[in-house]
Amino acid sequence: TDAEVNTRKKTFTEVQTERLEQAERTVLIKCPPKLNEKKLLQYLSSHGNIRSHFFFENRGIHALIEFSEKNSIASLQDAIGIPSAAEHHVVPFKSRIFTFTLKNPVSQAAEETLVHLSPQSHIPVKELIQKLCHADSISNQMYILLNEFQLTEENIKLRFLACSLVRDLARAYFPDSMVKPFGSSVNTFGKLGCDVDMFLDFHDVRKHATKMKKGPFEMEYQMKRLPSERLATQKILSVIGDCLDNFGPGCVSVQKILNARCPLVKFSHQPTGFQCDLSVSNSIAIKSSELLYIYGCLDSRVRALVFTVRCWARVHGLTNSVPGTWITNFSLTMMVMFFLQKRSPPIIPTLDQLKELSDEKDKHIIGGYDCSFVSDLSKIKPTKNTETLDALLSDFFEYFGNFDFRKNSINLRKGKEVNKPESSPLYIWNPFEQDLNISKNVNQPQLEKFVAMARESAWILQKEEKNQQMINKEPWGLAALLIPFGKSNPSKMKKRMKGMGSETIRSLLDSLKLNNANSLQKAVGK
16 A cells, blocks of 8 residues: 555665656746746646646756646647747657747746756765865764765656656657666666666566466567567667657767667757666666665665765776776775675675565566565664764775785675685676676776775874864865875875885876866866
């Protein structure tokens, strides 16, 4: 029942289904510059009850309007006209994105009201550091960072709407298809501004299995047959990519990357402001999103620690938005999970423990890999661990600053270090595809840089005189870790560099150069 669902934490699938359905009752409106909120809502209500709405800024003010009934959208669409083709000719695809302008702007300008705008991006790290200095513990600093960076309710609605709008296009060819977000948009670890990963899903297998039992015939559709699933994926994405490019309102910079290991279409969705990656359903990626969702829901310290470590890594150039030999955010997140499994008592269960708790409906074998784990959060016993985030952050750096990466790999199924199966510098087992290393891209200099930064950070946290720094108005605690090292005191850094190989020092210097080049590029590019 609904009441039950409200008291217990919803499963990943329940949340997804609810949000996808919500997105289908939603429209996006570019508002006139002189906007009277009450008038707008009053007019829209004539088409049906509005369940929720918010405004945001993206080259002008936009409103996201969620109606209670899906048919309210059809009623509104009936009243909406096609743009007059003066200098352009239009592609007559009718979407759920509209532009409203005032009929007589002069008389209505006086009624303009200030609307509250929901932020769709996080504050710059410089501003964050100032906020952190006012907190009274590292734990509070970490929750401030989490609150500034995590996805807001509004931003999540916008992400699901972007998927729903792509689905409208895909449905022209595949009427029962769904477009669903996966990865950071849904796993509780996404930060404001991250890309939207979405996939096209054609299989609603379970629905059909029961109906097909009836009647004396085996019945099936005649469909085009292709030699491989990969080829089918490439053909479908190629056509949908052309569709987005030719007909999708506000879909720009469409790139088809069909020869990648996982073929995808990249595009920029201007009305929502998101960078999107569209691929075809990848069940293992969904299971990874769900696993992280479960870990993120179990204990509030999990997300606070992950967001902190990711922000720290970004500041020091350990992670990068372009692919390369850097550690990825996904690898970092898995390292945090592993560290939390290793606490005594553990803060989160191992994947094997989650598998033991699973029942029949949680059974998932995907491509020969067993991806079963419990989906009902209430079956997982809460941890008895009461450590503070202050202690956990310091111990995280200490733990990985001294981890034997040469010998050991990181295995989340078992929650313990295992001998490395092969010689990659950093070996983190893929939780589901057991023969894959999710950090295969990381090279030795990057790993050494990570270790050096972790040691430096552990050292800063242990040496710290918090009260002294607060009196001197210096950044302390987490704030001190988010300032690139060597900026505040280069000589200290040199001393602790003594034991490091010249290759690592060279890579550190290169990465500092790279960071400066990057920030220069950003400054120039903006």
